[in-house]
Amino acid sequence: METKKLNKITALWIVAILVLFILSIILGIIMRLNQGELIKIQPPTFYADMTTHGVTMIGIWFVAGMAAVNYFMERYVKTSYTANMFAMVMTVIGVVMLWLSTLVGNFHAGWTFLYPLPFKIMWSTWATPLFLWSIGVFGIGWFVWTISLMAAMLKKYSMSQVLAWQHFGKKDPEVSTPPFVLISMISLIGVLTCLIAAVILLILLFAEYYSGGTFKNDALLIKNLTYFFGHTIANEMLYLGLAVIYELFPEVSGRPKLKTTWYVALAWNLTLFFVLAAFFHHLYMDFVQPEGLQIIGQLASYLASLPSSGVTVFSIIVVVFRNKINWSLTNSLFFIGIVGWVVGGVGAVIDATISNNFILHNTLWVPAHFHTYNAMGNVLFSLGFFHWFSKYATNHSLPDKYSFVKLAILIIGGVGFLLAFYIAGADSVPRRYSTYPKGLESAKTLAAVGGVFAIVYLTGILSFFVNISKRCLNVLFQRS
Amino acid sequence: MFKRTFSTLLIILLISNYNSIANNLYDKQDWREEEGIYTRIYDAKIKLISGEQTSIHQLAAKKPLIVALVFTRCAGVCNPLLLQLKENIQIILRKNQYKFSVLVLSFDPLDSLKDMQNLAYRFNLLNEPNWELAVVDSISSMTKSVNFFPVWDMRKKQYDHDALLVGVNTQGYITKKLIGLRSADEISLLISDINNVYRPSYRLPTPANMFTCFNYDPKTGKNTPGWGLAFIALPALLTVGILAFLRLRGKYHS
Numbered sequence: 258m259e260t261k262k263l264n265k266i267t268a269l270w271i272v273a274i275l276v277l278f279i280l281s282i283i284l285g286i287i288m289r290l291n292q293g294e295l296i297k298i299q300p301p302t303f304y305a306d307m308t309t310h311g312v313t314m315i316g317i318w319f320v321a322g323m324a325a326v327n328y329f330m331e332r333y334v335k336t337s338y339t340a341n342m343f344a345m346v347m348t349v350i351g352v353v354m355l356w357l358s359t360l361v362g363n364f365h366a367g368w369t370f371l372y373p374l375p376f377k378i379m380w381s382t383w384a385t386p387l388f389l390w391s392i393g394v395f396g397i398g399w400f401v402w403t404i405s406l407m408a409a410m411l412k413k414y415s416m417s418q419v420l421a422w423q424h425f426g427k428k429d430p431e432v433s434t435p436p437f438v439l440i441s442m443i444s445l446i447g448v449l450t451c452l453i454a455a456v457i458l459l460i461l462l463f464a465e466y467y468s469g470g471t472f473k474n475d476a477l478l479i480k481n482l483t484y485f486f487g488h489t490i491a492n493e494m495l496y497l498g499l500a501v502i503y504e505l506f507p508e509v510s511g512r513p514k515l516k517t518t519w520y521v522a523l524a525w526n527l528t529l530f531f532v533l534a535a536f537f538h539h540l541y542m543d544f545v546q547p548e549g550l551q552i553i554g555q556l557a558s559y560l561a562s563l564p565s566s567g568v569t570v571f572s573i574i575v576v577v578f579r580n581k582i583n584w585s586l587t588n589s590l591f592f593i594g595i596v597g598w599v600v601g602g603v604g605a606v607i608d609a610t611i612s613n614n615f616i617l618h619n620t621l622w623v624p625a626h627f628h629t630y631n632a633m634g635n636v637l638f639s640l641g642f643f644h645w646f647s648k649y650a651t652n653h654s655l656p657d658k659y660s661f662v663k664l665a666i667l668i669i670g671g672v673g674f675l676l677a678f679y680i681a682g683a684d685s686v687p688r689r690y691s692t693y694p695k696g697l698e699s700a701k702t703l704a705a706v707g708g709v710f711a712i713v714y715l716t717g718i719l720s721f722f723v724n725i726s727k728r729c730l731n732v733l734f735q736r737s
Numbered sequence: 738m739f740k741r742t743f744s745t746l747l748i749i750l751l752i753s754n755y756n757s758i759a760n761n762l763y764d765k766q767d768w769r770e771e772e773g774i775y776t777r778i779y780d781a782k783i784k785l786i787s788g789e790q791t792s793i794h795q796l797a798a799k800k801p802l803i804v805a806l807v808f809t810r811c812a813g814v815c816n817p818l819l820l821q822l823k824e825n826i827q828i829i830l831r832k833n834q835y836k837f838s839v840l841v842l843s844f845d846p847l848d849s850l851k852d853m854q855n856l857a858y859r860f861n862l863l864n865e866p867n868w869e870l871a872v873v874d875s876i877s878s879m880t881k882s883v884n885f886f887p888v889w890d891m892r893k894k895q896y897d898h899d900a901l902l903v904g905v906n907t908q909g910y911i912t913k914k915l916i917g918l919r920s921a922d923e924i925s926l927l928i929s930d931i932n933n934v935y936r937p938s939y940r941l942p943t944p945a946n947m948f949t950c951f952n953y954d955p956k957t958g959k960n961t962p963g964w965g966l967a968f969i970a971l972p973a974l975l976t977v978g979i980l981a982f983l984r985l986r987g988k989y990h991s
């Protein structure tokens with residue numbers, strides 16, 4: 258793809274993502290302040306906001322990872338501009354449909370739209386099909402993009418090379434697979450699988466919706482498919498961010514490129530297989546699910562996360578330990594992001610352990626851990642890339658101003674916001690409550706405190722937004 | 738040509754309607770225990786045989802209720818329903834520590850308090866602490882709220898109705914229903930349920946459920962894998978296929 262075209266589309270992605278991010282954070286703050294009883298919104302509005310916030314956040318941080326991977330992939334193989342543009346158009350259409358269905362049609366079944374909620378219509382009747390079609394539109398755009406990136410890689414690398422199997426047992430194989438290519442491919446395979454699960458899920462839901470009651474779904478099957486899609490995409494988007502870190506972290510730190518070793522190859526291959534079975538941990542409370550699958554869920558949760566996070570942390574330590582590092586805003590964001598990812602990951606593994614899940618299931622512990630590796634993990638990975646890209650593409654070489662202040666605001670806001678979730682979760686406060694009933698006074702206070710810290714986090718994000726988007730708009734409107 | 742098109746259309750029409758026909762038959766033959774669950778029972782005024790006036794919600798607020806619907810001239814299922822219920826409750830009380838009352842309500846407007854007292858006497862329930870018998874004020878609103886629709890048979894001078902037990906929790910919500918004469922185990926589950934204790938239960942298959950993960954057979958109590966499970970494996974299988982195709986295509990082009 259021509260560099261200018263690639264720069265322009267990447268800049269467009271960045272601006273769109275940041276605008277949607279800010280709007281979604283505002284929805285998040287409204288929810289938290291309502292739970293803290295500092296403001297008052299009606300429960301259906303709360304749940305419509307929650308649905309909009311959840312789907313938009315997952316969607317934008319997924320496409321953020323994809324846009325960054327597509328950008329660096331061009332260093333190794335030729336990628337398709339048409340597929341990238343098609344995904345952009347479909348994402349924009351999907352977002353419009355989604356926001357109409359939730360904010361105008363008041364669809365509010367949550368980001369997991371767990372069956373049979375979409376069909377228990379408590380909103381405009383048109384909102385259910387519009388919401389489901391919006392997911393379909395996202396799915397088609399992202400499916401085409403994923404396939405096109407995979408096809409580009411598989412033109413150059415064989416299946417075993419792209420998965421770095423030649424690194425097992427050999428120290429210096431003839432063809433060395435760059436870690437970026439390996440992790441991107443592993444993530445894209447997972448993305449493809451979960452998008453297929455989404456297609457099957459949507460076909461089954463549409464079959465019920467349009468059959469007029471003659472076809473009914475099996476709730477257990479739909480729940481399995483929903484989490485196959487939802488849990489997997491939420492994980493894969495993190496891995497896309499990590500692929501970028503493997504590529505960019507040493508580069509901006511002034512260190513040699515990271516190389517694939519046998520243990521990096523092994524850890525990521527384990528992730529490939531086990532992340533696809535980890536979603537079973539969402540069904541621990543479903544007694545009809547056979548016990549074997551529950552045990553697979555727990556083991557897969559460990560095996561998908563521990564090796565890959567182990568080797569990633571090890572690789573980052575290798576880069577920074579006793580080495581002179583050119584610390585900049587980009588690698589600082591990456592570094593803090595890795596810490597957030599690991600902390601959130603530990604929270605997730607605690608929850609994925611069956612004996613703990615009996616206590617933590619559907620408490621605020623769940624939003625606590627997934628907000629940690631998203632708001633203080635994946636968001637920072639992408640923000641690091643956005644910052645780097647906006648400077649690189651505009652040949653901006655001046656040092657960053659107020660980096661320390663910006664990072665401090667982001668960390669203080671983020672940590673305070675997350676702690677409020679963790680403390681409430683450990684105290685068994687339920688998640689997805691619009692307001693808390695009598696007897697949960699501490700939950701209200703924590704929500705209010707969390708909301709205030711979220712405003713601090715938003716301030717930090719706005720400070721990044723101004724500079725990054727200004728530079729990205731310059732890239733967009735540059736004459737070719 | 739016309740014949741072939743017509744017969745193809747006919748086959749498509751039949752296949753697409755099979756489920757709906759089967760479903761309607763199923764609905765007619767079967768009363769549905771899941772109908773009206775988590776709705777509140779109508780808060781009718783009732784008069785207990787002790788002479789006390791109260792309402793269903795007030796009584797439920799003291800202890801969760803098992804409501805049994807009968808009429809005193811009943812020559813059908815009412816007697817076996819009450820006899821078996823009494824026997825089962827005695828078995829349950831030996832093991833179950835949960836609180837509950839059985840409220841026997843007449844749905845026949847001709848029944849008087851005296852008739853209900855006689856009924857209690859006949860079944861030896863006058864001194865049973867867990868039993869209350871009563872007549873009710875607004876019969877039709879109450880029966881409608883629990884989806885119980887007795888039909889008067891002029892010829893037999895009897896109501897045609899099913900044996901129904903309705904579990905009501907302390908807030909007046911119907912949390913479980915049992916239709917027909919049921920075992921002590923099932924009534925014990927109902928008692929746990931009205932005490933807000935979680936009890937697993939299996940959905941019974943209907944012709945409209947084509948792709949189920951597991952099929953529960955209530956006769957054997959066994960759960961066998963169903964076609965739905967294949968859908969969970971399908972994404973991974975299709976991905977392998979797509980990868981193989983992309984690689985072959987890539988090899989060909991390069």
Ligand code: HEM
Pocket residue numbers: 282284285286288289307308310311312314315318366367368369624628631632636674687688689690711714715
């Ligand atoms: C400061 C920024 C953010 C704020 C204030 C915020 C706030 C919230 C709140 C209050 C909830 C509902 C919690 C509950 O269950 O009671 C929520 C749910 C959620 N948030 Fe965030 N959030 C933020 C950032 C993010 C980010 C970066 C992501 C990225 C993926 C994200 C994804 C989600 C998802 C998926 C849900 C679940 C929605 C559902 O249950 O349907 N949030 N958020």
